Amino acid sequence: MKRILIADDHEAVRSGLRAVLEQRADWEVVAEADDGSKALTAAIESRPHVAIVDFSMPRMTGLEVARRIRQYPLQTEVLIFTVHNSGLLAQQAFEAGARAFLVKSDANRLLMTAVDALLAHKQFCTERCRNELNGGSSNAERHPGLTPREQLVVKLVAEGYSNKGISAILNLSVKTTEAHRAAAMRKLDVSSTAGLVRYAVRAQLVEA
Structure with a gap:
């Protein structure tokens, strides 16, 4: 039986993920958490094969949860789950120790595929994500002078988010x-x- 942890601060999201995942008879959701600190504790206690962790949660971000899990002798693969379809975020997720990056709008179609990849200890991200990560020019070349965090802030400003x-x-x-x-x-x-x-439109941080 493959054990799975779900961490998201919205109960409806957790319920939806559980419903999709438990269609597989050999998968079991062994723990849920509604903030990052609880997610880390649950991972240590339940030792899941896969942890599906929301990027943005109270008390500790999904990236920090991934980093902390890597500090423990756990055989847990981490999937970062987010509403933001961004190669920049995916890069940060992989650098933090996650092996999969999935946008929430793709969950119904790709969640099982992503979890299967993690159970085989393979990296997973969508085609658009791979294209951004493997583009011909580096972030530094495409966004001269901006740090990765500044690029993310510009992207989110262009998407209409307040400070x-x-x-x-x-x-x-x-x-x-x-x-x-x-x-x-x-x-x-x-x-x-x-x-x-x-600038964000010209630099293809967002779609026009």
Whole structure:
């Protein structure tokens, strides 16, 4: 029996994932958590084969959960689950120790495929994610001068998120988010949100 942990701060999301996963007779959801700290504790206690962890959760982000799991002698593969379809986020997830990255809108279609890949200790991400990760030019070349965190902030600004919303997604203080936003504007020589949005479209951080 393959053991699975689900960590998401929305009960409806956890219920939906459980319903999909338990269609497989040899898979069992052994634990659930509604914040990152509980997710880490549950992983240590239940030792799941796979942990499906929301990117943005209270108390500890999914990335931090992945990093902490790697510090323990656990044979747990981590899937980062998010509403944001971004190669930048996927790269951060893999660098944190996750082996799979899945956008929530793809869950019904690809969740079982992703979990199967993890159970075989293989990396999984969508075709768009792979294309962004394996693009011909590096992030540094495509976004000169911007750090990965500044790129994420610009992307989220262009998607319409406020500084407070970005802070919640990235688990940053509002002050830190504002500093990243100001640094990006200075480096890009723009003076408004509209300027950031225009840059994000040109740089293909978001779709036009």
